[in-house]
Amino acid sequence: MPNEFKTVCVVGLGYIGLPTAATLASAGFAVKGTDISEHIVEELNEGRAHFSEPDLDMLVRGAVSSERLKAYTEPQPADAFIITVPTPIRDDKSPDMSFVEAAARSVAPVLEAGNLIILESTSPLGATDGVAAIVREARPDLVEGETLKVAIAYCPERILPGQMVRELVQNDRIVGGLTPADAERARDLYESFVRGEIHMTDAKTAELVKLIENAYRDVNIAFANEVANVGEAHGLNPWEAIELANRHPRVNILNPGPGVGGHCIAVDPWFLISDNNDLTGLMAEARRVNDGRPKSVIEKIRAAAKKAGTKKIACLGLAFKPNVDDLRESPAIDIAVGLAQEGFEIYAVEPHVNALPERLWRHDNIRLAGFDEALAKSDIVALLVGHKAFLKRKGDVEGRTVIDAVGLWRESPHVA
Ligand SMILES: NC(=O)c1ccc[n+]([C@@H]2O[C@H](COP(=O)([O-])OP(=O)(O)OC[C@H]3O[C@@H](n4cnc5c(N)ncnc54)[C@H](O)[C@@H]3O)[C@@H](O)[C@H]2O)c1
Incomplete structure (x- = not known):
């Protein structure tokens, strides 16, 4: 009152x-x-x-x-x-x-x-x-x-x-x-x-x-992403390794992903870094690691596409995080744009929006599509956002080349 x-x-x-x-x-x-x-x-x-x-x-x-x-x-x-x-x-x-x-x-x-x-x-x-x-x-x-x-x-x-x-x-x-x-x-x-x-x-x-609340989140996500970088470089499944490491009573590693987006976690650490350059090496490095993730996802998609001899990619998710319609500073969009600039045909599936955001309009090789249409038109499936709506569609992509950048469809065969 x-x-x-x-x-x-x-x-x-x-x-x-x-x-x-x-x-x-x-x-x-x-x-x-x-x-x-x-x-x-x-x-x-x-x-x-x-x-x-x-x-x-x-x-x-x-x-x-x-x-x-x-x-x-x-x-x-x-x-x-x-x-x-x-x-x-x-x-x-x-x-x-x-x-x-x-x-x-x-x-x-x-x-x-x-x-x-x-x-x-x-x-x-x-x-x-x-x-x-x-x-x-x-x-x-x-x-x-x-x-x-x-x-x-x-x-x-x-x-x-x-x-x-x-x-x-x-x-x-x-x-x-x-x-x-x-x-x-x-x-x-x-x-x-x-x-x-x-x-x-x-x-x-x-x-x-x-500022430290969000920098803390950013640094912890960067650690998970760095684990993913190492795991992937050695052909290992980082989600499985993290799941096993988290069985340690005092370890709780977050999930790796395609990068950090949105208007908070990816932005706020700079408010500390830019005024305290000499004191914030860890935070600056976390920003670098997280900002580098979209590029490594693009590299994986590019390699898979080359192997399959295709240019058609279904990009599942455009939002900056699961289950929202917020596309601001989204790494999924960076990935779709990066691929489009290389001449790939992108079928973008984003169940939370009805239209593509303005910054994508100039790429006429990015189209908004329904899940089934994107699947029918593409040879490679890139899962970029862990929306709940995609969880139950795992069975529909069986037999296809899938790049799961968020670990939503992960299988950890060695984790009981
Ligand atoms: N959105 C979040 O989830 C979130 C969470 C925590 C903190 N924040 C912080 O809260 C602040 C606001 O974020 P937001 O997401 O609401 O931004 P927003 O862009 O959604 O809204 C800001 C509004 O302020 C208006 N505005 C700009 N200049 C103005 C002025 N001089 N006078 C009156 N209105 C003006 C804009 O027109 C806009 O409608 C930011 O500092 C952001 O970092 C946001």
Whole structure:
């Protein structure tokens, strides 16, 4: 239930901001969602979510029809502001903080003494200080000596696409204040709608927590992928070796795959690496190993195609991970594009989408196909994403040349 905060302005209504805004509204806050995209604002004011996520449509419809959630193209006065805008990396892998800076600048004019600003965007160390510096510069009337009359905190988001609505409420949260009092105010806000535990710290530690969570995942996946590189070079089945190694009571190696995609694990480690080059050799090497996997899958497909004397490949899966429709930064797409550029004919099977993403349109040798059509038209089957839908189709590819890059159809004949 709302406490000292009655109104919350959520800045950036994407994958994170929209479920956050709708959840806050359903917890009783008056929520003003803002986004620079007019399309998103219009859709939301008509009661629709602009992307698909279980239970989100219902939550948004309820929030909008109860008039607790309304969308705008510019920040509106509120008790608390939550910034959930993108933080991509540039071509040179340095963090692009321009969206966060623009969001902070857009919030500054409507701030009042006593407000709270929370940065949720995944950010490099010091980003929350950066938000404070923008507010200080834009609103000298809110500065008294060293004191800023607005509380500022960092609170990273860790929700999993596919389970966002549930995890927004259930997950533990880390709140890092610029001052201990700022952390307490941020805690008060989250406490009113989060059922998980809330852990308070300083802002920079909270920034580090988010980055090391994803760097940890990346390094562990890289280890599995390196095991796969070694196993495959020796003609061994890496999944079998890993399955056997994991019988050790203190070993738990992850599954190798065709690379790491998405907008988090493949991106966030760079926020640490680019500012701490001398200290992050392991993380940088993990990035290199994981980024190299699509190329080794292409090599395997190319070799199999040469042996079979064919150019027709069924690529099963385009998403960046199993059972989602998210194709951003997907290694499966890198593989399909790499093969297409070499002149292969690709029949791409992606049960979670109805159309190919725009970046594939210029490759007229990549076509979206159903499973049966792709199988009928291709000589080689490359399994690139471990979608549940593919699990039961194992029997249908028997007798064909199969490159299983995710181990979904693996057989470990020596594992009892
Ligand atoms: N998607 C995830 O699963 C996930 C998980 C954890 C953390 N994060 C982090 O959360 C942040 C947001 O990610 P996302 O996936 O929601 O991004 P997104 O691209 O889906 O949404 C961001 C939204 O912000 C809007 N925007 C950009 N600049 C703006 C501005 N100045 N003012 C108002 N709106 C603006 C964009 O139009 C867009 O709708 C990123 O830092 C991301 O790394 C994402």
